[in-house]
Amino acid sequence: MNTRCDDSALPREGQVLVISGVDGAGKSTVVDNLLSMLEATRRVERVSAGKPQGGRLEALRSWLRNSDGGGTNGGDRRPRHRARILRDALPSLVLALLRLKVSRRARALARSGVTVVSDRWPTLEHGKMDGPKIATDLPGLTGAVLRVLAGWEMAIYRRMEPADIAFYLIVDEQVAIQRNAERVKAGKESTEDIVRRYRENIDFHPIAHRVERIGNNGTLQEVLTTLEGRLGGL
Numbered sequence: 001m002n003t004r005c006d007d008s009a010l011p012r013e014g015q016v017l018v019i020s021g022v023d024g025a026g027k028s029t030v031v032d033n034l035l036s037m038l039e040a041t042r043r044v045e046r047v048s049a050g051k052p053q054g055g056r057l058e059a060l061r062s063w064l065r066n067s068d069g070g071g072t073n074g075g076d077r078r079p080r081h082r083a084r085i086l087r088d089a090l091p092s093l094v095l096a097l098l099r100l101k102v103s104r105r106a107r108a109l110a111r112s113g114v115t116v117v118s119d120r121w122p123t124l125e126h127g128k129m130d131g132p133k134i135a136t137d138l139p140g141l142t143g144a145v146l147r148v149l150a151g152w153e154m155a156i157y158r159r160m161e162p163a164d165i166a167f168y169l170i171v172d173e174q175v176a177i178q179r180n181a182e183r184v185k186a187g188k189e190s191t192e193d194i195v196r197r198y199r200e201n202i203d204f205h206p207i208a209h210r211v212e213r214i215g216n217n218g219t220l221q222e223v224l225t226t227l228e229g230r231l232g233g234l
Contacts, residue, residue: 014043014109014110014112014113014114015110015116016107016110016116016118016162016164017034017165017166018049018118018167018206018208019117019169020167020206021168021170021171022176022197022198022201024171024178024198025216026171027119027120027169028119030169030224031046031117031118031119033224034224034227035117037228038117043113043115044115044116045114045117047105047106047116047117048118048119049102049103049120049130051095051098089134089150090149093134093156096122096153096156096157099157100157102118103207106118107161121166122160122207123157123204123205124157124158125205129197129200130206131157132150132154133153134146134150157207162207162208162209163207163208164208164209164210165208165209165210165211165230165231166206166208166211167214168206168211169214170214170215170217171215171216172217173195173199175217176198177191177194180194212230214230
């Protein structure tokens with residue numbers, strides 16, 4: 001790969017750059033190669049804000065997702081209601097905290113002069129990937145507890161540090177399906193999952209000072225050249 005970023009391409013105080021897009025858009029490959037482009041001239045670090053791993057918080061989220069909450073008690077629906085809150089709502093709240101932690105760490109690194117490249121970034125849009133889930137993904141849950149949890153979740157997302165620039169990769173639906181089929185990944189999404197997530201997230205707005213949409217139906221070299229041009233104008 002001969003593509004290199006010029007030494008003046010990015011401000012010296014560091015930036016938080018995001019590569020986002022639907023499943024199959026080529027995010028991971030672009031992130032890997034963008035890091036290689038940048039590290040020749042500056043300090044860089046990669047983070048992931050999709051489903052970040054955060055030690056004790058991630059362990060808690062996994063436990064909550066796998067918990068049955070005690071099941072049901074005859075005809076009483078309240079135990080089932082509590083179980084669904086435990087399995088679905090609380091893990092979403094913990095995930096929001098993990099993403100907040102990642103966004104703050106990324107901003108702190110940028111202030112110290114590091115250029116941070118993130119695979120995905122949070123959004124304020126309900127029901128979208130990387131966004132709040134409690135209010136839209138759990139239609140069977142009602143009541144005061146859920147409203148409180150949904151309010152807490154949104155409050156956390158509103159405290160996310162914005163990225164400086166988020167590049168959202170755009171691909172055709174069939175390209176996303178084909179790339180997903182070619183990926184070697186344990187437990188990867190089905191074609192039906194890819195289609196659903198594609199259609200839900202094609203209009204997506206990460207929390208960022210600037211969002212740019214870049215086509216990625218072509219070659220890796222083409223998208224890297226486009227990124228180099230966009231970054232060189234800063």
